[in-house]
Amino acid sequence: MSKVINKNLMLNKKIGIVSLGCPKNTSDTEYMMGLMDKAGYEITFDTDEANICLVNTCSFIADARKESVRTIVELAELGKEIVIAGCMATHFKDELLKEIPEARAIIGTNNILEIVDILDKISSDSDIRISAVSEKPYEFSYDSLPRIFSNIGSSAYLKIAEGCNHTCSFCIIPMLRGKFRSRSLESLVNEAKQLVESGIKEIILISQDSSFYGLDLYGKMALPQLLNELNEIDGLEWIRIMYFYPSEVNVPLLKTINKLAKVVKYVDIPLQHSHNDILKAMVRPLNPEATINLIREHIEDVKIRSTFIVGFPGEKQHHYEHLLDFVNTQQFNRLGVFTYSQELEVPSGSMTDQISSKIKKQRQKEIMLCQKSISYELNNSLIGKNIKVLIENYDEAKNVYTGRSQWDAPQVDGLVYFKNNNDLSLSLGEFANVNITQVTHYDLIGNAI
């Protein structure tokens, strides 16, 4: 009898990990993995090897929820016991435990630090099912939490804040993640130093709204100060900021980005639409063109990434054409276009004049086609140039290295594929100087020099 119990406990000590959704979720997963590892649990990304799997879910839009549900159902069909964490766990806390018998625990976004306690309980008593979803946002300060990285090579996400104070009429995030809470400057700089000591070359600052950083904690926007301090860290090469909120872009911040050598000249700014009628209905800042002009005026050789939503309720043909024209004129270096997803809990969910899915998809396709040729032209202008690339992969069979330039964020932007015809000494996680010889619509091809 005791042997059987021990065997089960040993099996239960191995936890399969699936992390879905955005980099903020990835960062939560990494801290949960760190905590599990410290407590003696073994982590595996091969879910076949574990009988308990942690799925950190996304609930931002319908497609993301479908992916989360599909993952959970597939694991359940394989006989796994499942711990469901993240935004969908918070969003559907009651339904998930009721409808998925294999779900042993639900962990809300405010409860991720309870992961070990919950695993201890469910792995030592097969009858227990736990729902840990608290309404109250936790105090956000990951000061000295252990962390295990997933797989973005020698880059690491650093979550600088949690939650959001805006009220975009389509967005459920503030309901799921609470109000904006900054992590202290000191703890961010400390963790960044530790990351660099462990070999990290690029730190990617993430939050729902990075340009707002510090306002809640210090009474002033403190992103410039944070950038200045990070820029001083020896061994750190690139600092990337993800998600600027348009009305918070200001000259001192842009000048700081321009001035600091380690801050990549890449601005990721979701604009969501170009037409003021739609932006008003979205409860988003107006006049995006002025914001883009300001960025281009103050950061030399900047590359801009943006995202847009098509098919927002009430988006008429002329609104859509305005957006298409805007995309054409602005020539963004990187672009994502999403179809509007109707969420009943948020104000836009009950707006009249919802747009059919066929029209939404058509509009998305047209804008992406337009962007495809823009991206190709912009890439073409890099032929013959030498660019610094962070090496992330080497395919021995093809003898090709893969990496990213400072103008490409992991997982969302393009890659640089290159050969080492000059037999240079190249290592993963280090930098190469690559001469660009060819391009595709979204990627660059070259040779290390």
Ligand code: SF4
């Ligand atoms: S800025 Fe708007 S879209 Fe972004 S997380 Fe906040 S409420 Fe959502």
